Amino acid sequence: MPSNGTAAAAAAAAAEEAKQPLLDYSSTAARSKYGDGRDDDGLDLSQRLWIESKKLWHIVGPSMFSRLATYSMFVITQAFAGHLGDHELAAVSIASNVVVGFNFGLLLGMASALETLCGQAFGAKQYHMLGIYMQRSWIVLFICCILLLPLYLFASPILKLLGQPSGIAELSGVISLWMIPLHFSFAFQFPLQRFLHKFFFSLSFFAISC
Numbered sequence: 634m635p636s637n638g639t640a641a642a643a644a645a646a647a648a649e650e651a652k653q654p655l656l657d658y659s660s661t662a663a664r665s666k667y668g669d670g671r672d673d674d675g676l677d678l679s680q681r682l683w684i685e686s687k688k689l690w691h692i693v694g695p696s697m698f699s700r701l702a703t704y705s706m707f708v709i710t711q712a713f714a715g716h717l718g719d720h721e722l723a724a725v726s727i728a729s730n731v732v733v734g735f736n737f738g739l740l741l742g743m744a745s746a747l748e749t750l751c752g753q754a755f756g757a758k759q760y761h762m763l764g765i766y767m768q769r770s771w772i773v774l775f776i777c778c779i780l781l782l783p784l785y786l787f788a789s790p791i792l793k794l795l796g797q798p799s800g801i802a803e804l805s806g807v808i809s810l811w812m813i814p815l816h817f818s819f820a821f822q823f824p825l826q827r828f829l830h831k832f833f834f835s836l837s838f839f840a841i842s843c
């Protein structure tokens with residue numbers, strides 16, 4: 634009989650714990666961080682918009698900076714290549730948008746699955762699985778980078794096969810070889826960004842983007 638009572642108490646405690654929200658913005662600490670500590674009922678529309686905007690920018694700000702930093706890198710590279718000549722600009726554009734862009738999309742899509750896995754593990758309170766999922770994602774994406782490496786090594790014949798001029802294709806192949814370190818950096822950067830952004834580690838996410 635005591636064992637039944639203990640089991641019932643444990644079940645009741647588990648049910649009560651399951652009712653607790655994961656993110657409680659009604660607490661005093663949360664209001665002091667995102668607002669001025671007053672209840673929302675006593676605030677006018679402009680104050681509510683300001684509080685909600687701070688919550689929103691705390692989450693999406695680092696993500697926006699990450700996107701800008703990533704894509705501006707390619708834009709700045711092409712802008713500097715434009716000062717060298719038309720052929721150099723065309724070669725850098727093809728290497729960035731075709732070769733790197735194709736692999737960028739594949740690796741980014743695979744890394745995005747980490748957000749779902751980490752969210753499920755966090756919701757199930759299997760916190761020990763969070764780091765394991767990120768390490769597995771590193772391994773999987775690194776293997777995919779190795780499999781996609783021939784696109785960089787044989788970029789020139791592939792571009793010639795697609796109908797690009799011989800001179801531009803040869804120059805694009807040389808530039809693609811120099812972008813191989815960037816290709817492998819995606820395997821570690823993307824999962825780490827998804828992991829940090831999932832749990833609102835804003836400063837760490839900001840540093841990784843830099």
